[in-house]
Amino acid sequence: MAISDDRQSPDARSGDVTERPPAEEGEDPTSDVERGGEASADDAATAERSLRRTLSEHRVHAAVVVAMGLYPPLYQLLISTPLGAEFAVVLPPVRTMVAVLYVGLFAMSFDFISGYTGYLSFGHSLFYGTGAYLVVLAATGKLPGLSAGTPFMGLLLLGGILAALIALLVGTVSFRLTGVYFAMITLGFAEVAHVFIRNWDHVSPSPQDGANIGGDVGAFQIGVPGVDTLSVGIGRLVGDSYENLFGTGIEFNEAMVSFYAVGAVVLVSYFAMQRIVHSPFGRVMIAIRENEERARAIGYDTYRFKLVAFAISGFFAAVAGALFAGFRRSVGPSSTFDLFVTADALLAAIIGGFGTLAGALYGHLFHEFLGGILSTESHGLSRYLRENLPPDLLNAEVAGVPLLDVVNVLIDGRAELYLGLVFVLFVLYVPKGILGTIRDRIGGTAAEHLPGHVRKYFRDRR
Amino acid sequence: MTGIEPALLAAGDAGPVVASLLSDLLDVGTLVGIVLGALSKAALYVLIAAGLSLIFGLMGVLNFAHGSFTMLGAYLGGAVMVVLVSSGTGPYARIALFFLAMAAVFGVMTAFGSAVEKRLIRPIYDRQPLFQILLTFGVVLVLDELVRIVVEVRGMQPRSDWQEALGTAPGFLQNTITVAGSTTRGLYMFEVLIGAMVVAVTWGFLTRTRYGLYIRAGSEDSEMAQALGIDIRKAFSVVFGVGSGLAAVAGVMLMWDPRFGASVPLSTDALLIAFVVVIIGGLGTFRGTVVAGLLVGLFDAVTTWLFHSAYVDFAGLPEMVMFLALVLVLIVKPQGLFGVEEVGGH
């Protein structure tokens, strides 16, 4: 070979130490002994090793899940401190975090197909809308064959399956196309559905406005269907709440309970997609993105792989839509089948890191974080300024305009403007998004590499 | 679900309905009306799509901000008209001012488009095409919100088109006229004229200059084109600028058209129309865009007629038909009517 080893990028391989899970570092004396033993013992050891490996690989996941899990009580705590008003401006409230979860799931499902196979699904809202409308229509008894009392978990599954079927149908014709043509035909399908749902009188007397679930219908239960003790109701006003759960003294209101319940579904969905992405199948998806012609030439029936990936993506998009409908109990064409719903997923996926799966969730978190600060609601920055700045300052003129007007015009409800700016900056300067950039820095997925870096960091300090 | 199924309102079986539909349709007045409608729609669609087709066809950049440029053009054109036109301005003076506004807006927006290209898009040519889409999408968010702020602060037009700008159109264009037994507006015929003009100019730009060739080469392999001595950056700026200028020219026309009018949502409407037309025509072919514009215009005119004459009681039909046409064309011809394989690396 013409290239000698020293010319190779030196850090490409040096990551080995951190890459290898500790279980393989020979710390486990028993495994050596048992290696020569009988098959079953060997199996057990392998199983144990693989369990350990799984655990260690998921340390970052666990940390994120714990952080997310601690957020609601932490939020409650922080906003009751003397700096509470300031915290309230900056931190997204728990109910917003529920939206982060389900929209995040939707964005992940979008990333799953678009970020990994490279096929931009511009009509992804079609699947989200399917899941959402299925829940509302079923709950209001408007779907023949589905009683109004169908368990929510069942609806999640049904919505997912229905959307997967639709994805197969749409995909069958669309995957003969590539690039922009694919994006446009899926957009076309979604727009046709959008116009349809806007005019479908069966939905409600006013389909343009969508449909709601009245207070007479009880909360949707997430958990084990039929087992009350293992299910909780979601929804802000109708859901379950617990005062002083397990004697902790912490109050779990409806939004918090919904947060955990929805979070559990999102977590399971994420792991399912994450597994697929890291499976041999996932590698084929990437190969399709990289060079579909060659992927076909080495023996993959890419059409079928794309179809299945699309169906899976559609499934989880619908689950996200169903969670949305279940939590909010209202759906409308503009919040489900609309192009801008897909655009939200796109924004989230890009800001979080395209083709990183988990990044989409962080991307949407960022979106909501910004939106929250610029919101017109009581925790918004403009409200805070109006209420906390001294009146003479508010009336002081900036270039001939009272500051108050500047606040009202340039801050109050202007999230779009700043989101657009931030987005442009991201595309220009952080093209790999939040998670993608982190991965680049540490040389691999956060789950695999972050612990090593952290350890190294502390070792170096010592 | 009366709204959805093309509810044929006429009573009885399908036979008589179809018969009466056909006899209605074959009426000379009706046919003329449909053809006029189709032409005027087609002219607008081509007008709206021309700039996108140019940028997309040559550079392979899917400009999501196209609709916003059109919207800006509508407001800028409207502003010029509102400022210059007084109640006493006669019809011909208004037409003259209109062309003046068009020229001014074309100039301003060409410069603006070039600036956007230089500052924002140029740094990311070597990335996947997705990133240009995303970047222009970010531009949309910012531009639309900025315009919204101005419109709100000035209290120009809550939830409706900009009436003042609409009002600057001379009376003879605003009034309905009768052509061979069917009514239309003078304005719509004027639009056909403008549409034809823009097609001619764009055609000339593509065939009379080497820009078309340079850009097609450059979008495929810009390093190679540069190494052949082509100032590809300048060429890209010029084409992006001209495409943006064309988008804005469409906006100036739309500002007079009550079916569109200057408004913030025009941004999305124009974008979707432009997408559909350009994609149906096929990427990289301006001829395809023109033909697709005519085709969609015809679809639109026929379905509008069906709706107006109560054969179909579904107001969303023309809009739905546009997307159905997109889906169907792509199923039959995966690269659009005249499309070649996808253009370039951008």
Next chain:
Amino acid sequence: MLLRTSGLTKRFGGLTAVDGVDFGIEEGELCSLIGPNGAGKTTFFNLLTGVLPVTEGRIEYRQDGEWVDLTDDDPHETALRGIHRSYQITNIFPTSTVLENVRIAAQAHGGTDAWKLHRNVAEFEEYEAEALDVLDRIGLASAADTDAQNLSHGQKRNLEVGIALAGDPDLLLLDEPTAGVSSDGIGQIVDLIEDVAADHSILLVEHNMDVVMGVSDRIAVLHQGSLIADGPPEEIRENEDVQEAYLGGYDPEGTARGDSEPVEGGAGA
């Protein structure tokens, strides 16, 4: 016989790129396909692998003692039957690592393994092992973690062959594997070809006559889409038609082009 075509024809509009070719390749044979530029060699490969639809004629392949018709097969089907190819114009997975480029190719032959959604790739160590093995053979082991797009041209050419090798093909179609490869590299590739040829069938397209004459059991010559000669190397070298249509200036003594002679490994043209 392992593969045979009868009357194989491909037309592009008015141009007949492959014109009624009857051709066969034996099991274990190393056959070279040569011919002037534009003779239809790459097109012939594209037909065999299903990349282009056949205009006329048939392609058959011997599998488990039976002849199967490949004429209408898709590329992935021919690949799974064991016919692998490398491309003349480099065609790799640019932002994947060199290792992954080959690993993914190896994985394609793992039956339903690619459909195992629930298992981690890391559990399928055999593919990685196979890929590392291939990288060793093509001399890219040290570049395993490099993104494929960052290789130099010659390295990419080697990777191109590596991808085709993965998954243990029965018939390997190589389209100018030595083009762009430096002299020492050519030697390596020739070694590799000979090594593979020991237990595989190979159909080789090459313009490097030293390589072709050196390794082939048989040579077929394509000219304007038709087969104009087919036989052992010595015979082809003497064949006048071939001389005229193709070899032109080729002189195995390497003196035809002035003063220099080919260096070891066969860099002469």
Next chain:
Amino acid sequence: MLEVDDVHTYYGESHVLQGVSLSVEEGETVALIGRNGVGKTTTLRSILQLAPPREGSVRYRGEELVGLETHEVARKGLGWVPEERRVFSHLTVEENVEVATPAEADVGAALDRTYETFPALERFRDKEAGDLSGGQQQMLAIARGLVGENDLLLVDEPSEGLAPQIVQAVVDALREVGRETTMLLVEQNFPMAMDLADRFYLLDHGEVVASGDTEDVSRDDELIRRYLSA
């Protein structure tokens, strides 16, 4: 005419050219040889400012090229025949030639010259270059370099993928060109390179490790053996 002085070029963090120096005199043909991946192409790209050097200077007729845009460099009379062909695959053969023809030059004459050198291309004048065979694309790429009316031609592996006859045609064409045009040639076909060039530079690991007159190179040359045939 061309003066490359201690050029260091990086791709990201990887230090590819580690101080390359070479010079080409007016009218000369100089070969740049070396194994795969040593930096030959990168040297050409550094001259053209496609991969701008981080250190060092490139002077053309005494003028510094570092800091210029590629198209400015090209307009000074530097032409490039790249490796991997890089024809514009969606442009027809004629359009490819037209793009390469300077704005003020006659396209018709350029086409004539192309078909004269490569008669095989004439049949395909209206065909998209992407549909040509590999060798035909290579011919087109060379033709593009020839019609550019350049004073200095940077040629990267022109014989790749060409049938022996055509290689001969290319050699003849380049020799023809070499009479009036200065040339820097990268070529894996060692005899051909030695045949065409007056002088050579041998590159290894991003450095020039040897240079000299092609006349003096014999098949036994230890240096060449070491660096080219491992």
Next chain:
Amino acid sequence: LGDGGGGAEGTLRIGVLQPLTGDIQYYGQQSMWGFLSGLSYKLDQDPPSVEAAGQETIEGEDVTYELHIEDTQFDPNQAQDVATDLVEKEDVDVLFGTASSGSARQVIDTVTTAAEVPTVIGPAAAADITSNGEYCSDLVFRANENTAMDARSGGRYVAQETDVESVFIMAANYSFGKAVANNYKEVLEAEGIEIADIRYVERGYAEFEGLFDEAVDSGADAVIGGFTVATLPQFLSTGLQYDLRLFGGFATLISNRAVGGVLQRTLGEDFTAQDVRDAKLGPFTTRYHWNQYDNEINDWFVDKYSETYGTVPDLFTSGTFTAASSIVQAVEEEGSLDGDDIADGLKGMSVTDTPKGEGGYTYQEYNNQARSEMTIADPVPTSDEWADYWDATIMPGEPRARVSGEESTLPADHPDMKCDL
């Protein structure tokens, strides 16, 4: 005037939901200003000047009225969010608001019934909110006039007082337009007028030529347009070119401005009342406009309102004034600050202090919709007297007719009245 307490002491928390940002913030502002005026009138104070979301406290003698004003951004989802917040976090006793019927329905379904908070709707006007079993409930009240009332007064007037015989209806294809169309159809048919056809079009539709041609072909001599400002200009600018009478309802300043612009374009800058009549535009129904009523309360209202907010009280303000007035009245009468008691108090209440005069509004027992008088007027060029406070070129003229509350509202035994409380 009362003291705002009537035995009750403490704080009443009212959640106010209106669109206060965005291009239609004027809807929300006038609704809020009307509400603030009503409250202030009852508590004998001057209305406070408020423009944006926030908290506003108005002290009565024993009862403090705490308004938690939130911005719905004219978006049903936002309305649901802030309404839920108000109930959950601020613990409001009563909800008031939403300007769009879609938002109103969503709030009723997801908040009012779920959290059992009495809600006074206003100014959302779709009739079915108080006539459809799905939405009407013991907790849902509406003081503002609705679309059925528009139709029942205006439709009847046109049927009886003009020569119109056949009407073609065009309306926006969503709740508002549908409500308008249905109500007019029902009223007109009852009066023996033929309905040539009803056509719904998308919001912002502009190709009215074909539809007007169709109207002429179908032999109609008048057209009703059920549109808001998004479609009204397009509808009118085409319709005015046809020899058809155009009638419907008078809307807010924004619509008047748009219509005025169209009239200037078609009839000339300085058109006269006669030009409008000749163009067969009108008459229109008005739910309330400042110049339609002559009584002390209205005088106070117009005075204070123009002084504080710089414009005359507009279409929605009378209803929202009444909403506030009725809540205070309920607190006083029940002597309680409890939501349920207030709901009890509102039931069947005849509201004493309203811009339409004393006892001008009465909540009907069977559907909790307040009935009130409506007027019919022609559009006339804005008179100099009002030019400073009414920034549009047209305004409603002197009432041509008044329709009593009993006549204008859907009676309990009407087949469309599906609410039976």
